[in-house]
Amino acid sequence: MMNRQELQIIEAATNFAKERMAPLHSSHGWDHVERVASLAEKIAASEQAADLFIVKTAAILHDIARIDEVDSTGKNCHAERGSRMAHEFLLSIGLEQHRADKIRDCILSHRYRNDHHPESIEAKILYDADKLDSIGAVGIGRAFLFSGEVGARLHNPDIDVNLTEAYGKEDTAYREYLVKLRFIHDRMLTPEGRRLAEERHRFMVAFFERLQDEVKNLL
Numbered sequence: 001m002m003n004r005q006e007l008q009i010i011e012a013a014t015n016f017a018k019e020r021m022a023p024l025h026s027s028h029g030w031d032h033v034e035r036v037a038s039l040a041e042k043i044a045a046s047e048q049a050a051d052l053f054i055v056k057t058a059a060i061l062h063d064i065a066r067i068d069e070v071d072s073t074g075k076n077c078h079a080e081r082g083s084r085m086a087h088e089f090l091l092s093i094g095l096e097q098h099r100a101d102k103i104r105d106c107i108l109s110h111r112y113r114n115d116h117h118p119e120s121i122e123a124k125i126l127y128d129a130d131k132l133d134s135i136g137a138v139g140i141g142r143a144f145l146f147s148g149e150v151g152a153r154l155h156n157p158d159i160d161v162n163l164t165e166a167y168g169k170e171d172t173a174y175r176e177y178l179v180k181l182r183f184i185h186d187r188m189l190t191p192e193g194r195r196l197a198e199e200r201h202r203f204m205v206a207f208f209e210r211l212q213d214e215v216k217n218l219l
Contacts (some may be wrong), residue, residue: 128193136200
C-alpha cells in the first residue's frame, strides 16, 4: 500500500506525462502507458522484492521524451532524454534523491535498442512490461498504427531489412517484426514476463505467417 506522498507523486507524474505526450500519435500514446503500468503492476505482484511505487512511477514517465525521438526521426533516444527529464521533475516536486535516481535508471534502461541494461528488479519489470505491449495482438496493432503514422506501406513480402530505414516507406509492421518483435520473448528478464510473452509470441508469429501467405498468394 502506498502512502499519501507517494500517491501525490504519482498523480503529479501522471499529469506531467499526459501533457508531455499529448502531441504523440496513438501508437505510442497515453493508452500505451496505461497498459504498460498495468502490466508492470502485474509482474511486480510476482516479485516480492519490487518497490511498487518505483515501478509505477517509472512506468508512467517512461515515454515522456518519445515526442522528441519522433520529431528527430529516431536520432534522439527517448530513454536517455526522458530519464533526465523525469529525474529533474521528480526532484522538483520533492521526491527523495535516491528514489528519483532509481526511477531515472528504470527509464534509462527500458529501451530495446540502447546500451543501458536493466539492473534493479524494478528496471527489469518496466523493461518486460514495455516489451509485452509490443508483441501479441496489441503489439501487432501498434506496429501497423506506427507504420501508418510514418507513411509506410501495408506489407512488403519480399522485404530486405538490410536495405530499409526506420521512419521510411518500408518501415512496415512486418519489418518491425523481422527486426525486433520476433526476438522479444527470448529477452524477457522476469519469470512472469517470460510466461506472459510466450503466448503473445506464438500468436504474433502465426499472424505474420498468415499475412505472408495471403499476400504472396495474390502476387
